[in-house]
Amino acid sequence: MKEVQFTLSPEPDEYMREAGRKLFAGETEFLKGVVAMSGLPADDRTEVCFAGRSNVGKSSLVNALTGRKALARTSNTPGRTQEINFFTLAESHYIVDLPGYGYANAPLAVVEKWQRLLKQYLSGRQSLRRVFVLIDSRHGIKAVDKEILDLLDSSAVTFQVVLTKTDKLKQSERDKLLPTIQKSLTPHVAAFPEVLATSSEKGRGIETLRSIIAGIS
Numbered sequence: 731m732k733e734v735q736f737t738l739s740p741e742p743d744e745y746m747r748e749a750g751r752k753l754f755a756g757e758t759e760f761l762k763g764v765v766a767m768s769g770l771p772a773d774d775r776t777e778v779c780f781a782g783r784s785n786v787g788k789s790s791l792v793n794a795l796t797g798r799k800a801l802a803r804t805s806n807t808p809g810r811t812q813e814i815n816f817f818t819l820a821e822s823h824y825i826v827d828l829p830g831y832g833y834a835n836a837p838l839a840v841v842e843k844w845q846r847l848l849k850q851y852l853s854g855r856q857s858l859r860r861v862f863v864l865i866d867s868r869h870g871i872k873a874v875d876k877e878i879l880d881l882l883d884s885s886a887v888t889f890q891v892v893l894t895k896t897d898k899l900k901q902s903e904r905d906k907l908l909p910t911i912q913k914s915l916t917p918h919v920a921a922f923p924e925v926l927a928t929s930s931e932k933g934r935g936i937e938t939l940r941s942i943i944a945g946i947s
Contacts, residue, residue, distance in 0.1 A: 750940030756820030782864030784830030
């Protein structure tokens with residue numbers, strides 16, 4: 731089998747840039763927080779979700795993406811959010827913010843409950859089109875990330891790695907990053923072959939991510 735080559739996501743062309751701008755120019759509102767499968771909203775629209783270790787910068791990225799400073803809550807306390815948070819995007823999409831994983835301070839029972847819900851959601855959500863797995867560019871893919879990637883493989887859910895906080899790296903460090911990520915992702919059959927580099931603070935990659943989401947149906 732030919733090895734998949736992972737590349738950095740290219741900047742969008744003018745058409746897709748405008749499609750992304752229009753999509754995210756619409757209303758983005760918090761819909762509900764879900765703690766059980768019975769609470770999921772109807773799967774009647776395109777759905778993308780964001781997953782990542784605690785404090786990877788997930789809430790900051792969602793806020794930058796939607797242009798809403800406090801849409802997704804940010805916290806310095808790992809494990810604070812234990813709900814699957816649904817946001818409506820225009821009238822066509824759900825953006826889903828998953829609880830951060832890999833936290834050490836949450837009670838074991840809470841961790842186990844969240845893991846069960848995560849597996850049920852990822853395995854049984856028909857409208858879920860892509861999971862964006864956020865990886866801190868300074869630390870790369872860790873063992874706890876691989877557990878999620880394995881789960882996505884087994885659930886046959888396409889995932890795309892989004893590198894966060896790339897503004898914290900020197901250029902020489904950024905140059906070495908993609909080969910390292912390539913090596914980690916090669917075994918994963920559900921991995922989308924493009925990796926997106928972002929910085930919520932600097933706005934890097936935000937337009938590209940908007941256009942990617944606009945192109946998913």
